Amino acid sequence: MTGIIESSPAHQHFSRYMYDIRVIIKFSVILGKDASCIHKDLVTVLGENAPIQTVRKWVNAVSEGRDDMEDEPRPGRPVAACRDANISNVLVSLSDDR
Template sequence: MEKIDYRAIIKFLTKQGKSVATIMDEMSSVYGDSCPGKTMVYKWHSLFKKGRESLEDDPRPGRSIVVTTPELIQNVEKLVLDDARLKKKQLAEMVGVSDTTIFKIMHDHLGMTKVSPRWVP
């Protein structure tokens, strides 16, 4: 059973006015060892009592994951072919990705290596 399914059960029982202990007892009797722990049940019970409706996790802060799309690869290739003296950092700022992503595109996707101060295929 998925964690979102457990949250739906916790939400339903919370809306019925059940306590954390009662919810734990009911879930343990049905799901046994696979049911979530008391801390998790208490957390979601509290959130649902405060009016939360969503069963999904809140988005976490941090750097978003950049997917290397064909458009991104073409954009980087065009920039490099226009000016082979661009540095990774400059390319990264121009297209809005990290230096590491630029290196992976240049090396893995375009098969380019740094020779002297130029990128060459």
């Protein structure tokens, strides 16, 4: 069942943003780049907000053969930090930094 938070426009935009980052990571791994190099590339594009933990996680996943870049469903209730207002604030902050 999809909750209110997961179906909000802000959450969908953020989810798409993270999906795009994972696809870039996958493409970079295929090109033979390591996590450090990929992170530097992302910092060049996204600034200091480039998510190093995400890079490491997905470099490992792709290197181990993962092809699907979608998040896997997680049990439990949504994290309270993923409220529309918080997500919107982060997205505004990211766009202001560009």
